[in-house]
Amino acid sequence: MKELEFEKLLFNTAICVMACDGQIHESEVAELKLIAEKTPYFKELDYKNELNKIMKKIEKNTNIMKLYFNTLKKAELSPVQELLILEVVLRMMYSDNRIDENEVKFIKLIKSYIKLPDQIIFERFGKIEFLIKGYEEISQKASSDNFPEVDFTEINKKLK
Numbered sequence: 001m002k003e004l005e006f007e008k009l010l011f012n013t014a015i016c017v018m019a020c021d022g023q024i025h026e027s028e029v030a031e032l033k034l035i036a037e038k039t040p041y042f043k044e045l046d047y048k049n050e051l052n053k054i055m056k057k058i059e060k061n062t063n064i065m066k067l068y069f070n071t072l073k074k075a076e077l078s079p080v081q082e083l084l085i086l087e088v089v090l091r092m093m094y095s096d097n098r099i100d101e102n103e104v105k106f107i108k109l110i111k112s113y114i115k116l117p118d119q120i121i122f123e124r125f126g127k128i129e130f131l132i133k134g135y136e137e138i139s140q141k142a143s144s145d146n147f148p149e150v151d152f153t154e155i156n157k158k159l160k
Helices: 001-017 024-037 047-059 064-073 079-094 103-114 118-125 137-142 153-159
Strands: none
Touching: 001 024, 001 064, 001 079, 001 103, 001 137, 024 153, 047 118, 079 103, 079 118, 137 153
């Protein structure tokens, strides 16, 4: 996947994981800003402009979760890109010092779309039980329609 396309996917990953539990926490917004400003993950991406595009899709009642997972399903990602997606999800999940069941469902659904072997994930992130075992059954039950609604205007205000 081309760099800018991947950065958009990675940014959308962060937005979706923030929203999947139905709440936007200040610590999640702070983590997203930290990732955007202090890492090379979004170096080619105008993340504020990308957020505005997401907001317009939401205003048109577009299901961004469904759109995200459709994009992820079609993406041809390298192993490094797959690891970066998992890293961003984990950073966002742990940023508010609590793990919500919808966040676990979200990362398991992502794991069902990527091709990384468990051993590589274990070597990179350590033993995270919900990443190593049980993703098969959750991916069969979960869909992008099963996440709570969230007001994205808060993200938009806080990132500007």
